[in-house]
Amino acid sequence: MHEIQVTVLFFAAARDAAHTDNTVISLQPAATLADLRDSVLQQWPELRKFGPSLLWAVNAQYANPDLPLHDSDTVACFPPVSGG
Amino acid sequence: MHEIQVTVLFFAAARDAAHTDNTVISLQPAATLADLRDSVLQQWPELRKFGPSLLWAVNAQYANPDLPLHDSDTVACFPPVSGG
Amino acid sequence: MIELTDQPLDFHSLSEYVRSDAAGAVVVFLGTVREFTRGIQTQALEYTAYHEMARQSLQQLETEVRQRFPVIEVGILHRVGALKLGDVSVAIAVSTPHRAEAFAAGQWLIDTLKLRVPIWKKECFSDGREEWQHPGITSNSPPPDFPPAAASNELNINSDGSQPQPPAKDLPA
Amino acid sequence: MIELTDQPLDFHSLSEYVRSDAAGAVVVFLGTVREFTRGIQTQALEYTAYHEMARQSLQQLETEVRQRFPVIEVGILHRVGALKLGDVSVAIAVSTPHRAEAFAAGQWLIDTLKLRVPIWKKECFSDGREEWQHPGITSNSPPPDFPPAAASNELNINSDGSQPQPPAKDLPA
Numbered sequence: 177m178h179e180i181q182v183t184v185l186f187f188a189a190a191r192d193a194a195h196t197d198n199t200v201i202s203l204q205p206a207a208t209l210a211d212l213r214d215s216v217l218q219q220w221p222e223l224r225k226f227g228p229s230l231l232w233a234v235n236a237q238y239a240n241p242d243l244p245l246h247d248s249d250t251v252a253c254f255p256p257v258s259g260g
Numbered sequence: 261m262h263e264i265q266v267t268v269l270f271f272a273a274a275r276d277a278a279h280t281d282n283t284v285i286s287l288q289p290a291a292t293l294a295d296l297r298d299s300v301l302q303q304w305p306e307l308r309k310f311g312p313s314l315l316w317a318v319n320a321q322y323a324n325p326d327l328p329l330h331d332s333d334t335v336a337c338f339p340p341v342s343g344g
Numbered sequence: 345m346i347e348l349t350d351q352p353l354d355f356h357s358l359s360e361y362v363r364s365d366a367a368g369a370v371v372v373f374l375g376t377v378r379e380f381t382r383g384i385q386t387q388a389l390e391y392t393a394y395h396e397m398a399r400q401s402l403q404q405l406e407t408e409v410r411q412r413f414p415v416i417e418v419g420i421l422h423r424v425g426a427l428k429l430g431d432v433s434v435a436i437a438v439s440t441p442h443r444a445e446a447f448a449a450g451q452w453l454i455d456t457l458k459l460r461v462p463i464w465k466k467e468c469f470s471d472g473r474e475e476w477q478h479p480g481i482t483s484n485s486p487p488p489d490f491p492p493a494a495a496s497n498e499l500n501i502n503s504d505g506s507q508p509q510p511p512a513k514d515l516p517a
Numbered sequence: 518m519i520e521l522t523d524q525p526l527d528f529h530s531l532s533e534y535v536r537s538d539a540a541g542a543v544v545v546f547l548g549t550v551r552e553f554t555r556g557i558q559t560q561a562l563e564y565t566a567y568h569e570m571a572r573q574s575l576q577q578l579e580t581e582v583r584q585r586f587p588v589i590e591v592g593i594l595h596r597v598g599a600l601k602l603g604d605v606s607v608a609i610a611v612s613t614p615h616r617a618e619a620f621a622a623g624q625w626l627i628d629t630l631k632l633r634v635p636i637w638k639k640e641c642f643s644d645g646r647e648e649w650q651h652p653g654i655t656s657n658s659p660p661p662d663f664p665p666a667a668a669s670n671e672l673n674i675n676s677d678g679s680q681p682q683p684p685a686k687d688l689p690a
């Protein structure tokens with residue numbers, strides 16, 4: 177089976193920490209959001225400073241770590257929101 | 261000592277019940293708001309239908325029944341308010 | 345800023361009036377003439393006031409809300425006379441540093457205005473009847489989860505949704 | 518009615534938009550840029566959003582507030598980009614038959630927006646520093662008598678005044 181390609185977007189202080197606003201990551205076909213998270217934190221260890229407060233969304237919806245990812249999914253990674 | 265003269269104003273449903281919006285009542289010099297109230301209810305028994313909900317103000321302030329009245333005071337008599 | 349007037353209320357200017365660089369939050373409340381009350385169609389409302397006392401009483405609300413909450417600016421407008429469906433009968437605006445205080449102060453103001461300020465409304469129904477509205481008779485029941493306004497526990501909101509009497513200290517027995 | 522825009526928010530039109538003959542109450546909330554936070558002078562704010570998700574999230578708030586409260590009409594406007602002192606960053610308006618529901622719905626909307634909608638602000642202080650604002654760091658402490666909005670008990674307002682995390686059901690562990 178082929179690997180899947182997932183786009184990752186970084187926002188706000190997570191973008192500053194990653195020094196980029198997006199990237200594309202290749203994952204095994206059965207990968208979950210948790211697998212992607214591990215891969216992102218390995219590539220950008222600066223993001224670890226946010227600890228468990230880092231939020232993750234898949235295709236513009238908050239998602240649980242066990243959510244399976246699919247080819248062409250868009251994952252967003254950001255710190256706690258502060259709008260209003 | 262001379263009697264005191266007090267102006268009484270009626271508002272809203274109390275005005276309708278009294279069929280007037282004001283009157284002048286003469287009272288003994290040491291009279292209280294309670295004395296005035298007794299006098300008003302005797303003259304306009306229709307006002308008794310409001311029971312204890314009838315409100316009384318002296319010189320534009322809510323007042324207790326034991327407040328002594330003075331010559332030229334203005335007393336207002338009205339049902340529960342319903343503004344807003 | 346207090347106003348008791350027979351003219352339409354300029355609540356847009358009111359909300360601009362309370363804005364401030366020191367404020368993080370503005371809450372504006374508008375009371376509007378509703379078409380249906382307990383299934384009966386309202387055609388118009390007539391508001392009448394004991395003007396002298398009502399102005400003093402509104403001024404007292406402004407003084408007291410500033411003691412109870414960290415208010416930066418506040419304004420209360422109340423209309424009298426004949427109002428049509430949808431018209432604004434009362435407009436309250438308040439600004440505070442943070443949002444929870446603005447909601448609490450706005451809610452305290454309208455709740456307390458309805459308890460204290462000598463203004464009365466008469467409903468004119470589409471069937472031709474006219475009826476003075478009195479608390480307990482109008483019974484605009486708040487929802488069961490009605491949150492009592494902060495610092496207003498002496499208001500004694502009745503569980504049946506009827507409006508409470510004015511605070512005892514203001515009242516003849 | 519939902520709007521996410523880099524233009525000044527037209528909250529006057531918004532409050533007209535929610536007025537209705539079926540409503541007895543309108544509550545409008547404005548969030549404005551405050552000059553002082555913890556004694557430090559703010560010069561400007563920069564709001565940034567994950568636009569696609571923020572729009573969906575605001576739309577979801579509109580859907581959900583209608584399920585929770587007897588809302589007649591509702592609108593939410595949020596601004597992005599550079600804001601000056603006193604500028605309006607968010608405007609929420611809601612109309613309901615009775616007043617308690619309008620306050621509760623307005624408060625639920627702004628509380629929930631601040632928990633969920635992917636928008637972030639960066640404060641630009643007069644000393645030249647810039648700082649992303651995060652809940653728990655900004656700590657706009659509500660007053661001790663902060664009344665939790667009706668039907669929002671799952672929001673878990675923290676007793677120390679810090680802002681709660683989004684509801685667990687929306688969150689990665």
